[in-house]
Amino acid sequence: MDHSENQLIITESLRIPLAEIAIDFVRSSGPGGQHVNKTSTQAELTFDLAHSPSVSELDRAWLISRLGTKLDSSGVLRVTSQEFRSQLRNKNAALDKLQAMLAAAMHRPKKRKKTKPSRSAVEKRLAGKKKESEKKKMRTYKGE
Numbered sequence: 001m002d003h004s005e006n007q008l009i010i011t012e013s014l015r016i017p018l019a020e021i022a023i024d025f026v027r028s029s030g031p032g033g034q035h036v037n038k039t040s041t042q043a044e045l046t047f048d049l050a051h052s053p054s055v056s057e058l059d060r061a062w063l064i065s066r067l068g069t070k071l072d073s074s075g076v077l078r079v080t081s082q083e084f085r086s087q088l089r090n091k092n093a094a095l096d097k098l099q100a101m102l103a104a105a106m107h108r109p110k111k112r113k114k115t116k117p118s119r120s121a122v123e124k125r126l127a128g129k130k131k132e133s134e135k136k137k138m139r140t141y142k143g144e
Contacts, residue, residue, distance in 0.1 A: 006018045006019070008021070008095060008098065008099055009099075010099060010102045010103050010106060011103065011106050013056075013059075014054075014055065014059060014102070014106060015054065016047070016052065016054050016055075016102075017054060020047065020048070020052055020053075020054060021045050021046070021047050021095075021098070022045065022046045022047075023043060023044070023045055023091060023094075024043075024044045024046075025040040025041065025042065025043060025044070025087050025090075025091075026040050026042050026044055027039070027040050027041075027042065028040075028041055028042040028082040029042075029082070030082070032085075035085065039085075040087075041082065041084070041085060041086060041087050041090055042080060042081065042082035042090060043080065043081045043082075043087065043090035043091040043093070043094040044078065044079075044080045044094070045078070045079045045080070045091075045094045045095065045098055046076050046077070046078050047076065047077045047079075047098060048074075048075065048076050048077075049063055049064065049067070049071060049075050049076065049077050050064065050071075050074065050075020050076070051075065059106065062105075062106070062108070063102065063105050063106065066105040067101070067105050070101070077098070077101075079094050079097045079098045079101065080094060081093040081094035081097060
């Protein structure tokens with residue numbers, strides 16, 4: 001996880017200040033007995049992607065299109081972590097999840113270059129088809 005100097009580093013061009021990420025701690029669900037019932041260790045991060053000043057307009061549009069199902073109606077991305085018994089570890093795990101999610105969404109696939117098979121490849125394919133065809137022709141029954 002890269003969050004040095006109070007910022008979350010997603011890519012070389014995209015760095016999000018930790019001040020833009022709201023962190024709340026709530027009670028975890030699931031097993032854990034008295035500890036879970038008394039302590040608020042689940043970390044819940046919210047990041048307002050639609051209105052973040054650190055995300056360029058081009059990147060914002062791309063991220064919103066890629067993360068559309070994970071955003072709420074006002075463009076806020078919410079990430080939670082309740083794997084650990086400590087707030088700090090859950091906060092770091094949630095920051096890792098947010099960073100991984102944004103980094104994966106920022107990946108832009110390369111454009112496919114159209115290619116044409118070489119003449120020898122076409123000839124080889126056609127020769128193979130002709131050979132198979134001849135083989136199958138030999139199988140036909142020539143009844144008299």
